Amino acid sequence: MSSIQLEKIDDFRWRIPKSYKPGMRVPGIIYADEKLLKDIYQDKALEQVANVAFLPGIVNASLAMPDIHWGYGFPIGGVAATDIEEGGVVSPGGVGFDINCGVRLLRTNLQFEDIKDKIKDLVYTLFSDVPAGVGSKGDIRVGNKEEKEILVKGSKWAVAKGYGTQDDLECTEENGAITGADPDAVSDRAYERGKAQSGTLGSGNHFLEVQVIDQLYDAKICDEFGLNLGQVMVMIHSGSRGLGYQVCEDSLRTMVNCLHKYNINVPDRQLACAPVNSPEAQNYLNAMRCAANYAWANRQCLMHLTRLAFEKVFCMGWEKLGMSLIYDVAHNIAKIETYNINGKEKKLCVHRKGATRAFPPGHPALPDRYKRTGQPVIIPGDMGRNSYLLVGTEKAVETFYSTCHGAGRVKSRTAATKSINLNTLLKELESKGIIVKASGRGTIVEEAPQAYKDVNDVVNVVHNAGISKRVCRMRPVGVIKG
């Protein structure tokens, strides 16, 4: 429970004053409404927003999205940009262990009517053909040399292998491969951990969902994206698996030990960091980019397996099924981006930990097809309620073009396990027409809708605050969990 007194800026923005804690370099800004604030006050996330404000070089504010909850170091839902020229740092804890955990959304030409009698078959086929769960191994096996290639080429490697198309790359953040990845910065142990995990979903909150569009908010953009009511969509949420965890762990070890060297004082060692221009930080960024590329390749492979499963069930090629990628976005990443700060162009290191990049219309990094609309922003909810597609806005410059990344947990896994009955939950979901298959029965309970905030409330805040704009809403009909 937090005792921080927040200052109200407006109905959707709240401030932790810089004076809250000696050592804060900037204030904290939380995007929330009064309803969500009640949940946010329940854990230590606000304290973590204040702690992030200690980072050297932090610009404007330590930011938190409405799905904010207690993490380690940074809160989940935290955004912080540091000014590289002013000694700004990069913190592996500001990215997290699951580097480039992210989500992608595919459209199909199918309508709910086309699949309603086949949902069970579809879910069981997806569950059988897409490796999921702890320790699951993929059929997509690569040798050492090829693994290094994945770390540099990301999704491009997968497409070259026939697991996708050029169009997929255009619809992926960074075209599926961030530049500056250096395989030599990745430890042998990280390679070992990643070797058998290409094309595997993982566990915990990672999922593959079949969804149906149940609400359109912006008819014009829906038209541009080829979306309509009742349309079947697929959402894939996964990350860089063991390779990413090891990259984070390796660099944290280094950075905890170099805090003294750079005379950096942070209130939580999980915020350990180093100036972006230092060798320690450069080594981390080079390795982090490798893990990010691994994650993009992984989601590309997962999408390939998904397309094949649909082909099997509907006896039709995936192209005919219209299974094109809307977009793929990272949730846990640090990027070097340029912003105008007080009239000067500045290179900033933008940490998004449980937050989504949301570039506005016209942004040069966007492909032509999204130049008019803004970047598609994909917000998964929980397995029992909704998920959303939004687009980025110019107003989001105040959050370094960032918005929320999901519903955000409100109940711990242990509390969920104690209070939720698996069979009752499965019956409830089935009564809503949602079929769930999971490797671990415990995962279903831990990921129950009751353990999450209502994503509708979360998206309401980012939409009304103007930092991204609702396009359409989906409801789940089939869920695969690890």
Add this chain to the structure above:
Amino acid sequence: MVEKDFELIEHTADVGIRVKAKDLVGLFSKSGLALFQISAEKLPAKDKEKHKIIVALKANNIEELFINWLNELLSLSAVECLIFEGFEISKVDENCIEVVAIGVDIKNYKVNTEIKAATYHELKVEKTGSGWVAEVIFDV
């Protein structure tokens, strides 16, 4: 039901544990076992072969050693496909640990939860009047 040698600490997104022991051997051993008791449940044994792995770590202080120890076990478990069931600790002080970690093939277990890493957030490793206590949050 095996009695657990640790208490769970509530955490919104992740899982925390509190472990008490009379000495460092007990603390490191119980904490290492806790990792796998949280994430996996034993199935009727398919294969009784025990795999022994030597772990030797050094660190600047006890907290760093504790985190490195837990993360090393997670990492070895993933790479070697083992679940660790016991530890023969031949040496442990505040700066180093030497252990033979005894594991069995992961197929002898049903793994329910993936622990990604042990974190420094709210980490506590302290000597008390009656021994040692540790609190640690795991990223799951």
